[in-house]
Amino acid sequence: MKPYIKTAKYYETDQMGVIHHSNYIRWMEEARVDMLSQIGYPYRRFEEMGYISPVLHVDCEYKKSVKFDDEVQIIVRLQEAGRVKFTLRYDIYNMSEDGVLSAYGTTTHCFLKKDGRPVLMDKEMKEFAEAMKNALEQA
Numbered sequence: 001m002k003p004y005i006k007t008a009k010y011y012e013t014d015q016m017g018v019i020h021h022s023n024y025i026r027w028m029e030e031a032r033v034d035m036l037s038q039i040g041y042p043y044r045r046f047e048e049m050g051y052i053s054p055v056l057h058v059d060c061e062y063k064k065s066v067k068f069d070d071e072v073q074i075i076v077r078l079q080e081a082g083r084v085k086f087t088l089r090y091d092i093y094n095m096s097e098d099g100v101l102s103a104y105g106t107t108t109h110c111f112l113k114k115d116g117r118p119v120l121m122d123k124e125m126k127e128f129a130e131a132m133k134n135a136l137e138q139a
Helices: 021-038 043-048 126-137
Strands: 004-007 055-062 071-081 085-094 100-110
Touching (some): 004 021, 021 085, 071 126
């Protein structure tokens, strides 16, 4: 699976001239959506199947600042998968700074039916659960 590549935009910077901390969370979401598309499950497909996928938890540890016009590479890996929820890990490398690890974080998700009931992925989304596990274990 290809890493997600992003060029830091000027509007994402703060008064100190570095990327504002909240944008790393947005970048993780962009990388997650890209990863899902790469494994054949664009987010729209889940909506068409009648599922939504809320974020249950997010965290991010910042190591080294990213600045305007720096190119970052985000690698998404499956950290944990259960019957109802799963956790993804994101490693954000600044390719403009010799590939230094700039930040890392996780997001935890589940799938819900449109009526709010949780989805048992191993029963109702078995094909997706296997595809995600296989693709992300190889990353």
